[in-house]
Amino acid sequence: MQRNRNGGSDSWLTKLRTTTEIAELLQMKRSTVENYARRGLLPSIKLGRHRRFVQSDVEAALLQPRHSANGHSPRLWGRLQM
Numbered sequence: 001m002q003r004n005r006n007g008g009s010d011s012w013l014t015k016l017r018t019t020t021e022i023a024e025l026l027q028m029k030r031s032t033v034e035n036y037a038r039r040g041l042l043p044s045i046k047l048g049r050h051r052r053f054v055q056s057d058v059e060a061a062l063l064q065p066r067h068s069a070n071g072h073s074p075r076l077w078g079r080l081q082m
Helices: 020-025 030-037 055-063 075-080
Strands: 016-018 045-047 050-054
Touching: 016 020, 016 030, 016 075, 020 050, 030 050, 050 055
Parallel strands: none
Antiparallel strands: 016 050, 045 050
Protein backbone atom coordinates (compact mmCIF):
# COMPACT_ATOMS: atom_id res chain seq x y z
CA MET A 1 0.00 0.00 0.00
CA GLN A 2 1.14 3.51 -0.72
CA ARG A 3 1.35 6.30 1.79
CA ASN A 4 -0.99 9.24 1.28
CA ARG A 5 -0.22 12.90 1.98
CA ASN A 6 -1.37 12.62 5.60
CA GLY A 7 1.07 9.82 6.38
CA GLY A 8 -1.65 7.15 6.35
CA SER A 9 -1.88 4.38 3.83
CA ASP A 10 -4.14 4.49 0.79
CA SER A 11 -6.79 1.82 0.92
CA TRP A 12 -9.66 0.85 -1.35
CA LEU A 13 -11.83 3.13 0.79
CA THR A 14 -10.03 6.16 -0.66
CA LYS A 15 -10.97 4.93 -4.12
CA LEU A 16 -14.74 4.67 -3.54
CA ARG A 17 -16.77 6.47 -6.20
CA THR A 18 -20.43 7.39 -6.36
CA THR A 19 -22.79 6.43 -9.15
CA THR A 20 -22.62 10.00 -10.46
CA GLU A 21 -18.80 9.95 -10.53
CA ILE A 22 -18.73 6.63 -12.42
CA ALA A 23 -21.37 7.91 -14.86
CA GLU A 24 -19.22 10.97 -15.58
CA LEU A 25 -16.07 8.87 -16.02
CA LEU A 26 -17.82 6.50 -18.43
CA GLN A 27 -19.82 9.28 -20.11
CA MET A 28 -23.10 7.51 -19.44
CA LYS A 29 -26.37 8.40 -17.82
CA ARG A 30 -26.51 7.79 -14.09
CA SER A 31 -29.54 5.53 -14.57
CA THR A 32 -27.54 3.35 -16.99
CA VAL A 33 -24.73 2.91 -14.46
CA GLU A 34 -27.29 2.02 -11.78
CA ASN A 35 -28.89 -0.51 -14.13
CA TYR A 36 -25.53 -2.11 -14.99
CA ALA A 37 -24.64 -2.31 -11.28
CA ARG A 38 -27.98 -3.98 -10.42
CA ARG A 39 -27.42 -6.49 -13.24
CA GLY A 40 -23.86 -7.20 -12.08
CA LEU A 41 -22.17 -5.76 -15.17
CA LEU A 42 -20.37 -3.18 -13.04
CA PRO A 43 -19.09 -4.32 -9.64
CA SER A 44 -20.41 -2.25 -6.75
CA ILE A 45 -20.94 -2.23 -3.01
CA LYS A 46 -24.24 -1.45 -1.31
CA LEU A 47 -23.87 0.62 1.87
CA GLY A 48 -27.38 0.82 3.21
CA ARG A 49 -29.38 2.58 0.49
CA HIS A 50 -26.23 3.89 -1.17
CA ARG A 51 -24.22 2.24 -3.91
CA ARG A 52 -20.48 2.80 -4.18
CA PHE A 53 -17.92 1.63 -6.70
CA VAL A 54 -14.29 0.74 -6.06
CA GLN A 55 -12.59 2.47 -8.96
CA SER A 56 -9.99 -0.28 -9.51
CA ASP A 57 -12.75 -2.93 -9.62
CA VAL A 58 -14.65 -0.96 -12.27
CA GLU A 59 -11.45 -0.48 -14.30
CA ALA A 60 -10.68 -4.21 -14.09
CA ALA A 61 -14.23 -5.12 -15.13
CA LEU A 62 -13.98 -2.89 -18.18
CA LEU A 63 -10.67 -4.44 -19.23
CA GLN A 64 -11.88 -8.01 -18.78
CA PRO A 65 -13.43 -9.48 -21.94
CA ARG A 66 -17.03 -10.52 -21.38
CA HIS A 67 -19.08 -12.77 -23.63
CA SER A 68 -22.67 -13.83 -23.46
CA ALA A 69 -23.88 -17.38 -24.08
CA ASN A 70 -24.09 -16.78 -27.83
CA GLY A 71 -20.43 -15.65 -28.00
CA HIS A 72 -21.16 -11.97 -28.63
CA SER A 73 -19.97 -9.19 -26.38
CA PRO A 74 -22.77 -7.60 -24.37
CA ARG A 75 -23.64 -4.08 -25.41
CA LEU A 76 -21.75 -2.46 -22.52
CA TRP A 77 -18.43 -4.10 -23.29
CA GLY A 78 -18.65 -3.64 -27.04
CA ARG A 79 -19.47 0.02 -26.53
CA LEU A 80 -16.65 0.73 -24.08
CA GLN A 81 -13.82 -1.20 -25.68
CA MET A 82 -11.00 0.93 -26.98
